[in-house]
Amino acid sequence: MKIICVGRNYAEHIEELNNSKPESPVLFLKPDTALVKGGETFYYPDFSNQIDYECELVIKISKIGKSIPVSCAKNYYEEVALGLDLTCRDLQAEEKSKSLPWTLSKAFDYSAPISDFFSLKDLGKDIQNLDFSLLKNGNVVQKANTSQMIFSVDEIISYISRFISLKVGDLIFTGTPAGVGSVKIGDKLVGVIEGKEILKCEIK
Numbered sequence: 091m092k093i094i095c096v097g098r099n100y101a102e103h104i105e106e107l108n109n110s111k112p113e114s115p116v117l118f119l120k121p122d123t124a125l126v127k128g129g130e131t132f133y134y135p136d137f138s139n140q141i142d143y144e145c146e147l148v149i150k151i152s153k154i155g156k157s158i159p160v161s162c163a164k165n166y167y168e169e170v171a172l173g174l175d176l177t178c179r180d181l182q183a184e185e186k187s188k189s190l191p192w193t194l195s196k197a198f199d200y201s202a203p204i205s206d207f208f209s210l211k212d213l214g215k216d217i218q219n220l221d222f223s224l225l226k227n228g229n230v231v232q233k234a235n236t237s238q239m240i241f242s243v244d245e246i247i248s249y250i251s252r253f254i255s256l257k258v259g260d261l262i263f264t265g266t267p268a269g270v271g272s273v274k275i276g277d278k279l280v281g282v283i284e285g286k287e288i289l290k291c292e293i294k
Contacts, residue, residue, distance in 0.1 A: 099265025
């Protein structure tokens, strides 16, 4: 099982971090040790002083695929979830300053709390028209609709599969909207999609 993440996929998030708009999807990987299934608890690590939350729609691949046309990509997923791409922003800044990969800042243990998966059919909506949001301590900090993605879910799947074969169970984090910020011990994060609270994560 692979965890493939997309960076810089919402215009306002690109602006808030002073990054440039990509011409193709920006990809990075997380190991399976990053997953915290069911969300639950995230324990603040001792190697960072700034952990940022990034709430994202997550796609689960349902069948093997390689070089998938955009027009066929919808046949390769049936379930979605909400996930948090937790980022050591201080480590990432250091990595960027030295033109190094984001491995340590993005792929550390437990950096990907994720909700349970549910069927798109149950939502009854197009995957590119889903409202989702993140609350921190009861206040909305991120809010978006998947129609605001620079690269659609199907475009992302097609692009990834040109380079990396997709297998059943692979997860794709599709990028975060604007509003990212830091967490501290005691904070409580709640992810909401189409009005349903499906992800809860406490910082300890």
